[in-house]
Amino acid sequence: MSDRYTIKDAERAFHHLAFRLGWAESYNQVGGYSLDYAPIYGGVRIVRVINERGGISDITDRMTPREFCQAVRFFNAVNPEGRA
Numbered sequence: 001m002s003d004r005y006t007i008k009d010a011e012r013a014f015h016h017l018a019f020r021l022g023w024a025e026s027y028n029q030v031g032g033y034s035l036d037y038a039p040i041y042g043g044v045r046i047v048r049v050i051n052e053r054g055g056i057s058d059i060t061d062r063m064t065p066r067e068f069c070q071a072v073r074f075f076n077a078v079n080p081e082g083r084a
Contacts, residue, residue: 005066
């Protein structure tokens with residue numbers, strides 16, 4: 001078993017989190033949330049679309065896929081009902 005986490009693991013964790021919180025996941029929709037991935041800048045972050053031109057606002061700081069998956073796992077453990 002490998003301890004390596006990839007962007008695919010982070011995407012799965014994000015989709016699970018978004019489902020539990022009832023978030024819209026779309027860059028095409030103002031107010032939607034998405035997972036932004038840029039390994040050169042430090043990894044993944046959650047962003048929210050804030051205007052029709054695709055402007056985004058950071059919801060989280062950048063973190064590695066491992067850190068992101070661990071943060072989502074922690075949220076699920078302390079918040080089993082899935083409320084923000």
